[in-house]
Amino acid sequence: MNSIREIILCKYGEVILKGANRSSFEAQLLRDVKRRAAMFGNYDVRAVQSTVYVEPLDDGSAEAVPDVAEQMKKVFGFAAVCRAAVCEKEIVAILETAKAYLPEKLAGVSTFKCESRRSDKRFPLSSPEISGEVGGAILEAIPRLRVDVNAPDVVVKTEIREKYAYVHAGQEHGAGGMPLGSAGKGMLLLSGGIDSPVAGYRMMRRGMTVECVHFESFPYTSEAAREKVFELARELTEYCGKIRVHVISLTHIQEEMRDKCEEDYFTLLLRRFMMKLACRSAEENGCPALITGESLGQVASQTLKAMVVTEDAADRPVFRPLVGMDKEEIVETAREIGTFDTSILPYDDCCTVFTPRHPRTQPELAKVLREEAKIDAEALIEEAWGTRYLVTIKQER
Numbered sequence: 001m002n003s004i005r006e007i008i009l010c011k012y013g014e015v016i017l018k019g020a021n022r023s024s025f026e027a028q029l030l031r032d033v034k035r036r037a038a039m040f041g042n043y044d045v046r047a048v049q050s051t052v053y054v055e056p057l058d059d060g061s062a063e064a065v066p067d068v069a070e071q072m073k074k075v076f077g078f079a080a081v082c083r084a085a086v087c088e089k090e091i092v093a094i095l096e097t098a099k100a101y102l103p104e105k106l107a108g109v110s111t112f113k114c115e116s117r118r119s120d121k122r123f124p125l126s127s128p129e130i131s132g133e134v135g136g137a138i139l140e141a142i143p144r145l146r147v148d149v150n151a152p153d154v155v156v157k158t159e160i161r162e163k164y165a166y167v168h169a170g171q172e173h174g175a176g177g178m179p180l181g182s183a184g185k186g187m188l189l190l191s192g193g194i195d196s197p198v199a200g201y202r203m204m205r206r207g208m209t210v211e212c213v214h215f216e217s218f219p220y221t222s223e224a225a226r227e228k229v230f231e232l233a234r235e236l237t238e239y240c241g242k243i244r245v246h247v248i249s250l251t252h253i254q255e256e257m258r259d260k261c262e263e264d265y266f267t268l269l270l271r272r273f274m275m276k277l278a279c280r281s282a283e284e285n286g287c288p289a290l291i292t293g294e295s296l297g298q299v300a301s302q303t304l305k306a307m308v309v310t311e312d313a314a315d316r317p318v319f320r321p322l323v324g325m326d327k328e329e330i331v332e333t334a335r336e337i338g339t340f341d342t343s344i345l346p347y348d349d350c351c352t353v354f355t356p357r358h359p360r361t362q363p364e365l366a367k368v369l370r371e372e373a374k375i376d377a378e379a380l381i382e383e384a385w386g387t388r389y390l391v392t393i394k395q396e397r
């Protein structure tokens with residue numbers, strides 16, 4: 001088994017479509033792959049024919065191939081990821097490799113079919129012939145298996161490529177989307193809830209680099225609530241490697257509102273302050289758009305009218321990737337990306353401090369602006385801006 005060379009093949013998704021920009025997309029993709037591979041050892045990473053090959057360069061790195069393959073499944077831009085055994089482009093070598101490599105991979109599988117692809121048309125056997133030979137070798141090596149061409153448990157694929165032949169026991173879904181860093185930068189309003197981490201993930205998946213701004217209201221919100229947000233950000237680094245979180249205090253703003261404004265408007269006013277401060281942070285950090293986890297109608301502050309009032313305070317586009325999703329779908333994604341369990345830890349958010357008993361769901365902007373005029377918004381924003389500090393979080397192995 002040790003003599004088998006195993007590598008990882010990562011196949012492009014939408015990147016293939018991007019014509020003129022393709023080389024810059026490819027460079028972003030390779031950067032992400034190299035960074036992740038380097039966490040585990042020494043690998044040669046190269047792109048050939050819409051596939052990135054990740055090949056271990058020493059024994060230690062070879063042992064970490066399963067871990068690196070897991071990392072590759074989180075690289076945005078890949079449609080599929082698979083581990084494959086490499087061998088010479090000769091049918092004898094291919095069959096020997098299949099017999100040695102596949103039994104362990106196909107443990108627990110009962111049906112399979114074989115597919116083959118020749119990029120090198122000089123190879124003497126046709127694709128169906130290769131599949132037939134490999135299928136025969138598998139049945140010989142693992143007699144309990146059956147062939148099922150319609151609904152096999154696993155598709156064993158043989159590829160005859162430029163230099164070598166590759167045998168793999170089925171591919172897994174890649175993360176999809178576009179390479180990280182290929183679509184500009186967005187400022188995510190990150191709360192401790194379920195939605196905003198999912199929103200950040202969604203935009204990263206479309207290629208955006210994401211920075212975060214988090215608002216707290218200490219001592220009304222706790223140290224634990226802040227730590228929870230950093231933990232969520234850390235969980236997002238699985239997808240982006242590194243994330244910056246700007247923390248801003250809204251304590252004085254909220255106290256002023258409590259003392260001077262009509263209670264029904266507290267949340268809307270607060271959200272407008274969040275927008276203004278987030279835009280300021282976005283401007284300072286080169287983010288032309290904001291990102292929130294809002295979903296239409298989910299809560300009082302996310303009705304259409306409330307969103308109009310909120311967005312009026314922003315000076316740049318507000319991306320709401322979850323706007324048309326049901327809570328159940330958002331929860332499902334949160335579980336998939338690994339943020340759900342942290343999100344449901346029961347700590348207060350500044351949105352749950354001084355919550356109105358009867359929040360306005362159909363607010364008029366003019367009335368909201370009149371409420372806002374009861375406090376010195378500009379001075380309060382200036383003061384809040386002065387409280388900001390930055391925390392940078394990196395992916396841990």
Ligand code: ATP
Binds near residue numbers: 194298350
């Ligand atoms: P979430 O689950 O993301 O907290 P939510 O359904 O609780 O969302 P709201 O509390 O109304 O909804 O917040 C809507 C959006 O506003 C959030 O998704 C987030 O983008 C932003 N937001 C809310 N609270 C904060 C906060 N304390 N800091 C930064 N952004 C926030």
Ligand code: MG
Binds near residue numbers: 191192193349351
């Ligand atoms: Mg929230």
